[in-house]
Amino acid sequence: MPFRHAHVSFVSFAIDITPVGTADVMVVETDLHLNPQHPSCNGRPVQNLVAAAQEHLKANAGHTTHIRLVSSRSGEI
Numbered sequence: 001m002p003f004r005h006a007h008v009s010f011v012s013f014a015i016d017i018t019p020v021g022t023a024d025v026m027v028v029e030t031d032l033h034l035n036p037q038h039p040s041c042n043g044r045p046v047q048n049l050v051a052a053a054q055e056h057l058k059a060n061a062g063h064t065t066h067i068r069l070v071s072s073r074s075g076e077i
Helices: 043-059
Strands: 008-018 021-030 066-071
Touching: 021 043, 043 066
Parallel strands: 021 066
Antiparallel strands: 008 021
């Protein structure tokens, strides 16, 4: 099932490799600032996106084990 959310612009997949194994990762690009130190960071939409990602993991158990959120917004603090 595809992951859809108002603040998601792109979804891709990766594999994280560690000395003890691998993890399937869904990489979610968002237009939200994720750095809480940034003045434009708004916690409520970020938390809503995190909750939606957690629900997606629960509903699709076995397909993806991790979701990584990546901001497409730039800017120094």
